[in-house]
Amino acid sequence: MSKIPTLFEWAGDHQTFETLFRKFYTKVLKDDLLGEVFQNMSPDHVQQVAHFVAEVFGGDNLYTTQDNGSHTIMIGKHIGKMLTEEKRQRWVHLLLQTADEIGLKSDSEFRSAFVGYIEWGTRLAVINSQLTENPMNTNEPMPTWGWGETGGPYIPSEI
Template sequence: MRPSLYEYAGGEAAFLALARAHHERCVADPMLNHPFSKEDMNPLHVERLAGYWAEVLGGPPRFSEQLSDHSSMLRMHAGNGPGMLELGPRFVECFVAAADDVGLPDDPAFRAALRAYMEWAVADVNEFFEPDATVPAGFRMPRWDWDGLVTSGRD
């Protein structure tokens, strides 16, 4: 039986390193810099992001048990306008490059699953880009594995 993507990546430490590297790349990117360099950004953003990704990709349910649910994450990113649609591909590229930066396994199936997840996640967030977007309550954490989306959390 295959390990989860979380386990294959290297667990909690790997996701924390990935979230740090991704955040650094986003801050350094001229187009992504603005949303990632806000003064009011939560100082635990990187740790929360790591926990979120870890849970979605097969890790323990720490994010949903200790912090929030998928609806709350979507609400944080909702209403940012159509300009956010342009940033999605850059966000994905920073994620893929961050996986290289931290030395995640370069197995093609693993990397394809990571990219596919992030492309799906960006599209999921962008469903609520309209300034007056309302995110329904109660979306559970999505789940993603080697074969793709297991549950969107909306079912």
């Protein structure tokens, strides 16, 4: 029996994620709704998001090692941003559009897992963006995402 690949392995490699997010954030910066949200992003933002998602999908731990990041730090980037559902939906739409444009795997199993993570993560980003303090402990592990788990129901006190 062959080993089931991680979502990262199935998608390609680190270059796949870096290309996806580089092209995506080029669109975001030009977008009427999202442009102002990201106009002051750090020069490392695109690479850090690519590293974060790749790590969540089972790739090397570049976000936690090379970028000195953590899940708590990523959550913290959204605190106080006051994101709306409209902005979340646009972000998701542009990311999926970019995924199609770069030829990201489009089989139903991978896209279901990919979209599942993007929906889960962006909805948490909106929730956390309404807060004034990071609700996570500094030692919280990075999330991991596979071929179908959602991690159970969202319970705010367990973030």
